[in-house]
Each structure stands twice: as C-alpha cells, then as structure tokens.
Amino acid sequence: MKLARAIHFDESDTRVFHNPARTGEWCISGGFEFSNWGEADLIGKARQAFSNGWMGCETFGRVSFVAVTQIEPQERDTLATLLAHHFFDIYGAPSVEAALDVAREEIDQMVELCADHAPNTLLTVARELTPAGVKEAYRVIEAQEADINQFAVHGSLDEEPHHH
Secondary structure (H helix, E strand, O other): OEEEEEEOOOOHHHHHOOOEOOOOOEEEOOHHHHOOOOHHHOOHHHHHHHHHOEEEOOOOOEEOEEEEEEOOHHHHHHHHHHHHHHHHHHHOOOOHHHHHHHHHHHHHHHHHHHHOOOOOOEEEEEEEEEOOEEEEEEEEEOOOOOOHHHOOOOOOOOOOOOOO
C-alpha cells in the first residue's frame, strides 16, 4: 500500500501557506476543508492552500509537493485516528468513532491516487471552484523526471572558501 509524504525543495511553503506541513508527514488531498468555500474565502494564503495545498495528517498544514511512499497498514490506521480526531475537534463530528469511516475514506482516496505510481513519484494538486463545487486535478512528476540532484545543493558548511 502506498501513500504520500510531504516534501520540500526550498522554503517557499513556509512563506505561502499560513500553516505549512512538516517535511515527511503523511498527506492527503484535504479538499474537504474547502467544501463550503466561496470566492470571498479565496484570498491570500488561504487561496494558496486552496489552489495547490496537500494536507498533512499530523500538523494539518499544507504542502505543495508530496512523494509517493510505501505505508504500513498500522500506520494507515493511526492516520485515520488522527484525522477522525481532527474531524471531531475542528469540524464538529458527533464523535471520533463516527468520524473514523470518513477519515478512512479520505485516506483510501489518497491510497488509490498513489497506487499506480512508483515510490518517489512527486504529485501536485490544483483546485478550482466551479458551480458544481471544488474540482481537483493532479499532476504527476515521475521520479527520474525530477532527479533529486537538480534540487540538491552541493557543498559543505564547514568547507573553507577557495582563495586563488
């Protein structure tokens, strides 16, 4: 079974999202957060979270890129419980138990989205508000396409600068 973890290539998420997700935390789409939104809600950092933010399942923060990774069934169960608590605490679900099925559904949608992709495949999400509600589209960046070295900064902090 595969799910996706938050990944950062630079500091931009800390600037564009009100609450950035933590690197490495498991993520889901989190589109449910915007189900009652209208154009008036889409301003500033809230617009950025709506437009292309995945939701972290621990911080409930947002991230621009996620990487497909193997997940163990017990980790999935833990995430469902965290999410159910979030639905109870933030969205007024009648109980954590009542929210568990919805939490599992959200996670299963993400598992399904990740199922056909190789580990380390990057995914982005793009949302738009339509008359029918929130529409989500996903972009896939294959692992070899996004060679991690193109983002890496080579060098060491304890190297002396070279003087000629």
